[in-house]
Amino acid sequence: MKNFFATRWGIISVGAFIGVFAALLQKWGNPGNMGICVACFERDIAGAVGLHRAAVVQYLRPEIIGFVIGALIAAYLFKEFRPRAGSAPIVRFVLGVFAMIGALVFLGCPWQAVLRLAGGDGNAIFGILGLIGGVWIGTLFFKGGYNLGPTRSTYASVGWLLPLVMAGFLAFRLIFPPINEQAQNGILFYSLKGPGSMFAPLSVSLGIGAVIGFLAQRSRFCTMGAIRDFILFKQVHLLSGFVSLVIAAFITNWIVGQFHPGFTGQPVAHTMSIWNFGGMVVAGLAFALAGGCPGRQLFMAGEGDGDAAVFVLGMIVGAGFSHNFGLASSPAGVGPHGIAAVIVGLAVCLFIGFTMRKKA
């Protein structure tokens, strides 16, 4: 059977679906220009379980749970669940940590970067340029033989671990739901103001997340791969999905009155262009070296990829470091140690890229 979603029109329709529903999720309660942001949502999850205590970004985002579960369902339905692991997991963890740190200096993952652009936020342009720059550096390493080594097939339960963690998170969310004006319920923390306090209803977030997870597994939607394949092979397959996401989100924002062009006063954004750029260089390079954007890592984890799961956990822990150490930006600008974190992150990624090469 031919997989429609793996065709050009397939990936374009998946990108459009994500763009439309990301914009609508914002209308239905998610924060401004943040209908879906994989990095921010994992950061909010880190806050919800208390890995950091930044009061404005704590919410156990059901979209992330949906992404993994949806991909798992698609993988099983189409016999593509392949439990595998063992390709340098510690490297993937560290890359996940710095990917998150870089993304939080910009304030967003690649999805969020283009969603911010589609909402009129001009600062996103510098983030997108940084993303392209970071992925470009990554392609140089690929050409130079960078390789984290092969994975091995393993027990099905290895592939189940991250989906089970997500199921556990869902259970937490159901047992300890948000209570009006209460910053904590049981073990979960909630934001009373700021982006963490803004969310669409649970069923909507979870449902849309699961459908996106399903479609993205079928289509292999990846924003980092979109840029990488274009630079490396001049292939526009994944890129057409990414572009379709931007256009669909832009049109939807326009229709529902969410398009507000400008640089200042944008939601979840700051105007320090150099660090919007620099943060995303680090994030883009980390995604490239780890083989997928944060969304794609969640979908691969749902397909049984234990190394992608380690990257995801790295990102969640990285969010803890980001907020606890003052590395994350805020609308006021970069955090007190954000610039140092970008420099260290770049050094770590370059160290990984230069030293992990298979000699021909």
Added chain:
Amino acid sequence: MSKKIDARGLSCPQPVLLTLEELKRGDEKEIVVLVDTVTSRENVMRAASSKGCRVEGTESEEGGYKVVIRRN
């Protein structure tokens, strides 16, 4: 003669890079690429057909998938 590339366990872009490198450098009429995910199979097939080769993807008897690439 056919050239065999074992890209099992490698994640993208590696299988595609190895395939394109062989297409550029080698001269065998037929290249057989072994991969272990459907994603890699699709990517290798897409890359080889964009280079004007005939491609055929099947299940492999050694586990995973086999892509047979023939130059025109």
